[in-house]
Amino acid sequence: MKKDTVYANPLEQIEEFRFDASVADVFENMINRSVPGYPLVLDLIGVLTEKYAVENTNCYDLGCSLGASTLKIRQHLPESCHLVGVDNSRVMVERCRANIDRDHSQATVEILEQRLQDTIIENASIVVINFTLQFIPDDERQAVINSIAEGINKGGALILSEKVRFEDDSLQDAMTELHHAFKKYQGYSDLEVAQKRASLENVLIPNSEQQHIERLTMAGFESAQTFVRCFNFASFLAVR
Numbered sequence: 001m002k003k004d005t006v007y008a009n010p011l012e013q014i015e016e017f018r019f020d021a022s023v024a025d026v027f028e029n030m031i032n033r034s035v036p037g038y039p040l041v042l043d044l045i046g047v048l049t050e051k052y053a054v055e056n057t058n059c060y061d062l063g064c065s066l067g068a069s070t071l072k073i074r075q076h077l078p079e080s081c082h083l084v085g086v087d088n089s090r091v092m093v094e095r096c097r098a099n100i101d102r103d104h105s106q107a108t109v110e111i112l113e114q115r116l117q118d119t120i121i122e123n124a125s126i127v128v129i130n131f132t133l134q135f136i137p138d139d140e141r142q143a144v145i146n147s148i149a150e151g152i153n154k155g156g157a158l159i160l161s162e163k164v165r166f167e168d169d170s171l172q173d174a175m176t177e178l179h180h181a182f183k184k185y186q187g188y189s190d191l192e193v194a195q196k197r198a199s200l201e202n203v204l205i206p207n208s209e210q211q212h213i214e215r216l217t218m219a220g221f222e223s224a225q226t227f228v229r230c231f232n233f234a235s236f237l238a239v240r
């Protein structure tokens with residue numbers, strides 16, 4: 001796993017964060033060291049896949065990056081399922097396909113280079129969006145969740161993970177501080193934390209847990225609840 005040093009040296013100008021080749025090169029290391037609870041969430045995607053995946057249905061991983069969540073799903077699917085991974089970053093898609101080629105699980109899989117807003121969800125038992133809705137413009141998020149809800153069969157599940165914000169300012173400050181402490185613990189310097197934060201400022205826009213639950217409920221999910229929260233990162237399970 002190549003170490004993430006993207007923000008290690010002082011940058012003259014901090015550009016908006018993009019999922020380009022320099023990020024794809026170190027992405028596995030970056031996400032593991034930046035998102036508290038990420039390995040646990042991947043394991044729970046495996047557990048939830050075993051519970052909710054149904055024979056002869058489709059499963060989707062929207063914003064699949066290098067395929068960590070895609071592989072977790074595939075390795076716990078019935079053979080008769082078909083898995084679709086989607087990402088709009090060409091370099092991520094190319095590397096994801098190479099990673100998937102090395103996996104010999106039985107369920108069929110395809111990785112599509114497209115915007116998840118344009119992905120047609122149909123006959124689905126599981127849809128995963130792991131830390132990706134936060135990069136979609138806020139005013140497009142309800143439509144995305146609505147179209148996922150429409151494509152999921154009765155009893156099927158959406159697993160959604162996101163960075164979240166808190167309505168209460170002091171709680172928001174406390175959680176931000178704890179998240180930075182986590183990153184320092186993972187070996188990132190103050191400079192790396194500050195430069196990455198600036199680059200994500202207008203790119204990653206978090207909603208509150210309440211906003212997510214309301215959006216999921218409005219889309220028609222019968223139940224929607226948080227099943228993991230680590231500081232300011234949360235995972236939601238919504239069932240049709």
Ligand SMILES: C[S@@+](CC[C@H](N)C(=O)[O-])C[C@H]1O[C@@H](n2cnc3c(N)ncnc32)[C@H](O)[C@@H]1O
Pocket residue numbers: 019031062063064065066067068069086087088089092114115116117129130131132135136
């Ligand atoms: C934080 S990463 C997802 C991590 C991955 N799900 C995992 O668990 O390892 C976000 C991914 O979403 C992709 N992405 C961002 N906006 C997108 C969009 N509109 N449609 C499809 N993919 C998108 C990015 O290219 C990036 O690979």
